[in-house]
Each structure stands twice: as structure tokens, then as C-alpha cells.
Amino acid sequence: MRAPWAIVCDFDGTALTEDLGDQVAFHFAGVDAYRAAEDRYRAGELDFGRLLQAVFGPIRASRAEIAAFARARAAWRPGFEDFLDACRRGGRPFLVVSSGLDAYIEPVLEGLPPALRAHVELRANRAACGEDGLRVGFHGADCGFCGFCKGDVVRELQAAGHKVAVCGDGTGDRHAADAADHVFARAGSSLVRYCAEQGIRHDVFETFGEVMARFPA
Numbered sequence: 001m002r003a004p005w006a007i008v009c010d011f012d013g014t015a016l017t018e019d020l021g022d023q024v025a026f027h028f029a030g031v032d033a034y035r036a037a038e039d040r041y042r043a044g045e046l047d048f049g050r051l052l053q054a055v056f057g058p059i060r061a062s063r064a065e066i067a068a069f070a071r072a073r074a075a076w077r078p079g080f081e082d083f084l085d086a087c088r089r090g091g092r093p094f095l096v097v098s099s100g101l102d103a104y105i106e107p108v109l110e111g112l113p114p115a116l117r118a119h120v121e122l123r124a125n126r127a128a129c130g131e132d133g134l135r136v137g138f139h140g141a142d143c144g145f146c147g148f149c150k151g152d153v154v155r156e157l158q159a160a161g162h163k164v165a166v167c168g169d170g171t172g173d174r175h176a177a178d179a180a181d182h183v184f185a186r187a188g189s190s191l192v193r194y195c196a197e198q199g200i201r202h203d204v205f206e207t208f209g210e211v212m213a214r215f216p217a
Contacts (some may be wrong), residue, residue, distance in 0.1 A: 004092045005216070006160040008153055008176055011098040011105055011124070013169045014186055017075045020108070021055075021100040028182040048099070048172065049148075052125065052136050056101065059134040063127070067107035073160060074108040079208030081116060086212060088119040093162065095121045097150050099172045101136065103127035123153055151175030167211060177202070184211050 012019040025034045028102035036053035039044045046054060059066075066158045080102045087094045097107055102124045125148060149171055154176050166173065166180040169189035177183045177195060183202040185191040195202040203214045 004090065004162065005181075006093040006095065006157045006164050007087055008068050008095050008097050008150065008157070008166045008168075008180070010168040010170070010173050011096050011102050011149075013189070014107075014167055014173075015077060015080055015096060020070060020074055022095060023073055024066060024068055024069065024101075024104050025055045025059070027058070028061045033058050049136075049138060052099065055096055056127070056134045056136055059129070060131055061129065063103050063129050064100075066103045066127070066129070070104035070107050071111060072113075077208060079210075079212065081112065083208035083212050084116050084119065085113075088116065093121070093157070094119055095153065097117055097153050097158075097176070098122075098124040099129040099150075101125055101134075103129065103134075114175075120126065123148075149175050151179045154179040163216075165215070167205075167208075182216050184214075 006017055009015055012021045022034070037046070037051055040054065041048070041051040066137070084094055096105065096109065102122065105122060105124050109120055109122060128135040128137060130200050150173060154166065157164045158179070163181040164179070165182040166176045166186065167184045168188035170174060171190060172192050173191050177185070177200055178198070179189060183195055183200055184205050185195055185202045187204050187206045192202070192204055205211050206216070
């Protein structure tokens with residue numbers, strides 16, 4: 001018998017209502033440094049992995065300071081906890097997969113009820129905080145496009161016998177969408193446009209209540 005569906009869910013702007021990584025960078029490194037890094041990325045001077053290092057590198061805050069900011073700022077997208085609980089009760093593996101940093105994602109996940117937190121596996125890049133700045137340690141292989149390739153995570157789960165549903169919103173979710181068995185793309189996001197351009201069947205959602213209502217059998 002085939003193993004149950006597994007879920008690969010993006011964090012910033014998908015599980016959360018906003019991009020918390022951007023807010024961390026704005027708060028601790030400054031908007032000007034962020035904009036300068038983005039300009040270099042758009043000009044082709046940086047790939048996505050080097051963009052992440054440029055965005056987060058100037059941060060000199062401690063992990064405790066980043067964690068406190070993240071806990072105070074983060075807001076789950078409506079229905080996220082209900083969807084996660086439904087996956088837990090249904091025996092569906094649930095992975096939060098992010099090109100963001102463990103330093104701000106883990107503290108937010110720790111705020112979930114214990115049974116829900118225990119059901120989440122986190123795959124994210126690692127932050128090494130220091131007085132001379134923050135270094136990004138990439139989780140898995142950097143394909144040059146995603147920071148680390150979410151498509152590899154999808155294929156890993158499929159090789160274990162799962163069908164994989166991807167919930168995402170951005171550029172870093174494209175390779176995951178390419179490989180997924182089903183895609184949920186957040187309304188108004190670049191992932192909606194990408195799926196439409198590539199002919200990838202997808203459902204558009206604003207809340208996780210909609211994801212639950214449209215989840216494939």
C-alpha cells in the first residue's frame with residue numbers, strides 16, 4: 001500500500017502571513033543593506049544563495065535577540081494549525097522547508113502546541129551568529145536557484161513512497177512545484193504566475209482552510 005501524502009510547506013509568507021526573514025533583515029541589518037543586496041541579485045551579480053548571505057550577513061544580533069523578535073512578530077496564516085493537526089491525525093508527514101534561517105524559524109515553531117510541534121520536521125538553512133556578522137550554512141545542496149533545493153526534498157519523499165503536496169509562494173518554491181504531485185500556491189504570489197506559465201496544475205489559496213477543503217484524496 002502506498003504511504004500517505006506528505007506535505008512540504010514553505011515558511012515565510014506561506015505558513016506565516018508575512019515574510020519574517022525580510023523583517024529580521026530589516027530590523028537587524030537595515031533596509032538599505034537589504035535593498036542593496038536585492039539590486040545586486042536583480043543585476044545578476046548574485047545567485048540566490050549568495051543573496052541570502054548578503055541579506056543576513058550584516059546581522060550582529062545574537063540568536064536570543066533574533067528569537068525574541070521572531071516570536072513577537074510572527075503570525076500564522078489562518079487555518080495553519082488546524083491543517084497541521086489534520087495532517088498529524090491523518091498520519092501525513094509535515095515538513096516546513098525554508099531557505100530562511102533556523103534562528104528565527106525554530107523559535108516560532110516552538111510556540112506551537114507540543115503535539116503539533118512534534119509532528120513538524122524542519123529543513124532550513126543554519127545561522128551562525130557572531131559579533132562580526134551572521135554566516136549562513138546551507139541545508140543540503142545549493143542548486144544556485146533556491147538557496148537549497150526544495151525539489152530534492154520532494155523527490156526524497158516520493159522515493160520513500162509518498163505523494164507530495166507543496167504549499168508555497170515564491171521563487172524558492174519553483175523546483176518543489178516542478179516535482180510535486182499537487183501544488184497549493186498562495187494567492188497573489190509569484191508561484192501562481194510560475195505555475196500558470198509552466199502549465200503546472202495548482203490550487204490558489206489564501207487560508208489553510210481552503211487547502212484542507214481542496215486537499216486531494
